[in-house]
Amino acid sequence: MHIIQILSLLIAITTIIGQPVQAKDMVIKEPPKSLDKFYPPQSDQPKWTQQMHKLSTHFGGVFINLKEKDFENVDKHAEKLVEEYKKTSEMVPEWEEYFDIKAAEAFAAAAKTHDIAKAGKASGDLGKTCGKCHAEHQVAVWTKYHWPSFHKIKVIDPSSEKEVYFHKFMKQISGSFKAMRINFGEGQYGRAARALKTFKSEYMELKSTCSKCHTTDDVKRFYVGGDASRAFAGLTKELNAEKPNPGNFWKNVGLVGKTGCKNCHLTHRTYSMIKEVWEEK
């Protein structure tokens, strides 16, 4: 019986959180506009996400309490699950067909038998409804509501002191970074030093711009933190020296690339590209 309980629990959890994508190709389609009202700024809270958490909590609550033989709470969670599931099904009309109220009610009825094996079995049909929607929309919803639209972001160009679009600025900063490296490689240390000054001021402008979203100190340390600052100090030191040390210079170039460029690109570029496609439509 113990093994059956564990297996049922595993099946249930796998069903609800890990419904695999059925097709090999994944299409990331922009979520319907009707979802906008459940996310800021139309809503003061990310209400759709909160609704998902409620469903997940009540679903999990059924199994956790079955395992503990706390049947009063099993019944409460089962009833609340049906209630919230119905409510969720009415929130986004375009997604109504993903919901199967009968499956939710059947699951609640099975849970109320207090037989974990029956509940596990009944969770399958319900879990499939969640899984199908997640497989088709979860990435898109996260992308739309939890990631910025980079192509709308403007950065102050420290040279002209005018705002420029992010993508243009990234090309500019990439140019300054290259100018520093190429000039150094050619032994033009004066030009490399000027390019470093420009590159650093542009890099610091990114810090200003990024801080509009990244408002906590922890994340600021991550993207223009101690490593990047030390790398810039190292580059400045070499380019202020009478005879710069190429080894130290290139080591610090690598550090800037790794701690600055790469970390942020890995985190943001994919989502930025998806949003760009949607917003170009």
Next chain:
Amino acid sequence: MKLSTRFLNFITAIGCFAIAGISIAYFLINEKFEWIPEAALELVREKVLLERPDAKRCSECHKDIYEAWKESRHSISWTSKTYIDASENRTKEKCLACHIPESVTGEKPIPRLELRDEGIYCVSCHFINGKMNGPYDLVAPPHPTYRNPDYVNSKFCGSCHQKTFKEWKSTGVENTCQDCHMPRIKSRLTQKFPLSLLHKKKWVGNHKFLHGDITEKDILIEVEFEENFFNFSLLNKTVPHRVPTADNGDPRLYLYITFLNAAGELVDKNKWIIAPQQDTALLFNKKMAFRYRLFVPVAHANIILKYQPAWSKEKDLIWEKTVHRKIK
């Protein structure tokens, strides 16, 4: 007794009663409001004032405070173009709490849904837990007001200006945010004549929330020419937080230096941006040193310092100086 004398006596008596009545009312309202029966106060209470009214409603009595607030950045915290642009049309959830706070209490507030265009308004700061709060206990017949010492305490401002509050705290300076940004004058809290005359003048803070001008006295510079370097340092001498400061805004100091040769020709130029969001803002009373490599002979340097507030594209000149290399 003549009729005219009787009439005069009658008028005098009425006048005496009126003066006595007003004096008693003045005394009670300002000195012993606890003596006024609650039932009497209930007759003049305006319950709507305890239902989160808009600022215009408050202005019916608090005209001066309203007009000062209207000129403040707080009044346009939701509607300013700077905010709308920076928050991607107000879609950034994390901005909401401080741009449309429900109640400011010394902790980070939560955002509200109603009257968002009012920004940070009277109710946001003065209406806490269903009661009107302020720096004084007041009978204020339309609505009672409860004294809360937080209103003269920097922590209150630190609810939203958290970073600036921490900066100020680390300086150890006693002057609070309110001392500099809400300077007090003796004035009446209300201007609704003649009832306003029943209130004693009190120290009233400036609700424009003054930004403060940066002058030559505030930011000092020291310079030194080395063989191949131009060294300089900046010192924030007077402002007990970083300059500039902002939790999320982007105010800046721009320092422009042009380098001239002995013939007075421009041979090099550069600029430095000093900004809180780049972690380069000037600490209070601590020199910040800069070192710039000179690749050509330089005899003079012309230095200009400008300030650009977070909400403006314009820069104000703070000072301009020319320094000369000493000839050995």
